[in-house]
Amino acid sequence: MDIAIKDGKIVEKVDEKKAEVVDASRMIVMPGGVDIHCHIAGAEVNSGRILRPEDHFKDVEAKTALTRSGVGYSIPSTFTTGYRYSRMGYTTVMNPSMPPLEARHTHEELDDTPMVDKATYPLLGDWWFVLEHLRDGLLEECAAHVAWMMSATKGYAIKIVNPGGLEAWGFGRNVKNLDDPVRYFNITPREILRGLCRVNKLLNMPHTIHVHTNNLGQPGNYLTTLETMKCVEDLAEEGHPAIHITHCQFSAFKGSDWGTMSSGAEEIAKYVNHHSHVTLDMGQVIFTDTTTMTADGPFQYGLYQLSGNKWVNHDVETETSAGIVPFRYKRKSAVHATQWSIALELALLIKDPWKIYMTTDHPNGGPFTAYPHIIAWLMSGVARKKTMSKISKRARRKSLLPSIARELGFYEIAIVTRAGQAKALGLKQKGHLGVGADADVAVYDINPELVDPSKKYKTARRAFKRAAYTIKGGEIVVKDGQIVRPVFGKTFWVDVKTSLPIEVNDDIKRKFREYWTVEYENYPIPDRFLHVPAPIPVKAEV
Amino acid sequence: MPKLKVSLLTGRTIDQGKGKEMGKLSKEYSESVVICQMDPNDMKFLGIKESTNVKVITDFGSVVLKAVKSARVPHPKVAFIPYGPWASLIMNPRTHGTGMPSMKGIPAEIEPAPNEKVLSLHDLLGQFRKEGQP
Amino acid sequence: MITLYPKRLFKVPVEAECICPDVFAEKSAKEIATLQIWEGNRKRTLGDLFKIKHETDSPTEEFTIRICGDVSKVRKIGAKMSMGNIIVEGDADMHLGEEMKGGIITVTGNADSWTGSMMKNGTIEIKGNAGDYIGASYRGSTQGMSGGKIIIHGNAGYEVGCFMRKGLIKVHGDIGRFAGIHMRDGTIFIQGNSEGRAGAQMINGKIVVCGYIPSILPTFTIDDIRPKVKVNEENVEGPFYRFVGDLADGGDGKLFVSKTKNPHLSSYEEYL
């Protein structure tokens, strides 16, 4: 089968005499990879870079005639991030955590991240405007403000992290469960989740709310996760997801403390298998030295206390918080090995690959460059067994993995690494190779008719590590794992048209001055600030 | 001649900040940075009055400045010079592997120099050129 | 034995990680001359900058590299070496013997900062003075020197043994401030004076100061007076005040300070 490309799009056919021909026979052709959740840009990521010279100095990329220099490892510099994604055949990546006040920073970095299309999600779950409007039952006002925020920050989806917990962290506290009211605001995490889920629907956002649950990283939190999914069950329309639980592995711990910690993957998978309103991503853990970073300030503080490693905290006025702690996942640690197992259990126990996507929550579970390893684990029981034999005995005993025979095929891999992600994101022109799609194509040098990835998982791993070709917007940008043409990607943002946009009067300006330390007019980012802006117009129901 | 051992601080002042924004060649700027703020009792010890020239000497050089009474007393045996080309002449360039020279708390000696002149910016820069260049 | 003679005086930093017995071994003088090094931002070969003389070794002798001439701008000599000898007749620049795993480096002159940083084993001996951050870790890392010996016959600078984990640093002369900062374990033995703040934020390990120290950090507590102290196999005669710290970091490091050279510390005795 031939794929015809013209002007950056996939078309019916082209004039074969004039066209450049890429011979992909005996290879696998997939749409360009899509990553729904990877921290690659912005204040948090960059603080991580500054914090960790020791992370970079042994993984460097020298300047070439075509490419800029940079460093890895767990928090690569921006250019290196773009090149490394592209070399693996990825063409679209989503930066999931942006403090709205520092949105300009995120976009400056995304502009310096070449090779891929990208977008970023503003953190809105603890924004005072949201808390106050939802408390007062002003759903439509809340929606109008969220719409304004999408445009002001050039954002793509509503990100919620430990709802209520981040405001509480302003005074060093946290919330315990979905019904624990947030001090001074008289609102519960449940109300925030339900409120923003409704707002998301009112605004017709392409993606669902993107949720990092309460109690993340704590034993027993799988119950919170089940609660979180349940709490928006009634808000879902048949067949349409209403919530995305991100890096679910970190929210699927059973047990009452670290000694008894075990996997809650079975219960979560069971729930997801019986409901259609949830999508998830894995948050796979890799045994390596990495850098954890989330907006979940209290969680990161806990991780610092646990590890004794260096700790960065960054609270953002009226909006959110953030924390960073370097972390090493060790094979021989029962907890870490269980975490490794949980993510794979989730991916294999959830039957429908359209519901769970492959991520490491880069760099939280490990750097994105480990994706080929995860693919190998998903496709091959032998690969899993091999790693299993090296992990903590206790974790091995408790792991469900040996009882799971399922091995994903190439088709399913294509879903969990691009098609499913694009669909969940509402990116209609991504994740498939149909006519009209963006001409983002990845070609991997592996012959599915000859190679059984279940046995030859190393061959598969190698193939996914270095794309034979990456085609971005119709141009060959990678050949044999080497960048041959540096390109800029687009930055998507959702341009929500509300019937009654917020009126910017003196009142609003005064409120701004009260809440933030910047002037109203300096807050929104103009469209021209982005290198290649790609607004997605959406008509809201308010 | 009396000599006083002090701990030397350099730093910003609001006048230096203002002067800098008016231009490095402005009178306001040079007037704001050719001073050495001292404790009045230390000045008494040296037998000098407001605006008497003093010579400040460290291991790394010496400079003539105008002594002025500090408004932020008491700070016996501590002298303060605003950042600028004059203060730079006597700073400690050693970084001890940190990239940062020492600019505060440098041991120094102050002596009255009523007959010596404060270098003009022009003359000060002229000294730099001497080494190796026309 | 290979002898290197610098062909000229270097002005910009030269980085010559390849000057290392592991790299030279089994190579002819001609091959050695083609090894790549950096002079500032220019790629050069070892032969561009050094005259290389090959002398046949006596079979009993360990592989030896001798450097004659001014290499005070040549960095990373002997980095990562695991065997053999390097003899620098003159001064050496920064990162001498960085991440060294074995062998012996001898410098007849001075060595600059980061000598023996992150080293794991082997011996570095400096006849002259050494710079700052001797036996330290890389920026941001807590992995300082984790074995081996550094012997400095002259003085050493600041933050010697920063994040040190194991091994011995011996300074015959004086030492700058913050010796043993963030030290996790190992021994720093100072025969001369200390400029102060020795043992700051140390968690464990041993620092011995035979000379004068202006003061002890308030976050150390006096523990004992000892007639002598053992440094590796050597017994050092005291008496010494023994302090424990750094308590601000919950540390249990031992700081030995000569009693006779520090009469101003006698007020601590009342706390015993």
Next chain:
Amino acid sequence: MTVVTGVTCPVCGTFCDDIELVVKDNVITDVRNACAMGAAKFLNYSTHRNLRPLVRKNGELVEASIDEAVKRAAEILVDATYPILYGWSNTSCEAIRVGVELTEEVGGVIDNTSTVCHGPSVLSIQDVGIASCTLGQLRHRADLIFYWASNPWSAHPRHIERYTMFSEGRFQKSAWRGYLSRLGGIMSRKRLRRAANLVLRRDVFATPEVERRLPYSMFQKKRKMVVVDVRNTRTAEAADYFLQVEPNKDYELLQAFRMLIRDEELDVSEVAGVPVEILEEVADVMVGCELGILFFGVGLTMSEGKLRNVDAALNLTRDLNSHTKFLIMPMRGHFNVTGADVVFAWQTGYPYAIDFSHGYPRYNPGETSVIDILCRDEADASLIIASDPVAHFPQKAAQNLVKKPLIAIDPEVTPTTLMADVVFPSAFVGIEAHGTAYRMDHVPLPLKKIVEPPKTCLPDTEILQRILHKVRKLRREQN
């Protein structure tokens, strides 16, 4: 006449964004809301400036065309084997982005003024981490404010009013009134003292005894401010309590606080000139606050101990978080020094002192930092942008800098431009050119273009792009 509102002030790290400018015929005629430094900048910025590029010929700087200057600059950089490109903290992030690319292209060392202000803070953050926040968080929540070795009254004049003591927050009220009444007390005490001096004819100014108890206001449940410094500064006068530390003893004092917070006892009766009783009381106040913040200035980074002073301060605030919420923030000097660190870091992984001589970023302050390189006389050319190292570097470093070919990009005439071999007069960013800059708490804000620059003064971004373009051309020709 037009009034431009919401202007950001391109002077200090406080980076106020509420300035209003009155503009008439391309001239700023009035400034509202700015401090003395900001007003001085907006009203006088163009008094001492070069209008044309200059190139040194036979020892004299003579006017040249922009193309000629670009060519000369590119030649200097292409010939150099170890050039340094320094400054950056007074220009826009857009210009800095080009600057990093240029440095990479010429295989040089790029460094910004952090190296001589909060560079040591960065080094200790890399050892310890930092618990920090944006400034509004403190306006709303902080009830205990430390200014340690920093004097905002002089260096960041509107910091206290906008973000801390005298700002009105959601959970914390402004302490302005309390200050006014206290100020009355201070003034009358001063008057009394002066009268006593006259009457008694002796100096009542003698060093007062250190009080053994904190003032009552320190124990009240309200906003309070503590200043720790070697001198009694203007800021110290406004504080509820001033703790005077002996010069070069901050490290001991900070570590002693850490010990007290761990409930350990000290074997000494005073630390850094402060009685232990006082330390214990201050430690109690720290532990008992709702949200504390420690702002620290270059008084810590430039005095004896440097990075380790900051190390101790970072550790102190980190330790305090097991009792309450306690945060810390460096008081950054230039309006975009934070931005310079930020841009360097996202492009290279490191915030300052980055060596590209091997084709990829390497970082080791003390080795790759500009003061060290200059003191060891290793650089063979330099490009200085928006900074004045000839005036502010220690003599030895400045001398070695001017010995070698020197390119200066600056809107103003400074000692550095006077000594340079090629001078590009640029447009004032934030007045004559737009861009982005980062406030000391990492909040990015736009720099605005208010008036047109003189035609011969290009924005920094454009000058750098032209040099980069020319460098690439020359290098292609060479190969």
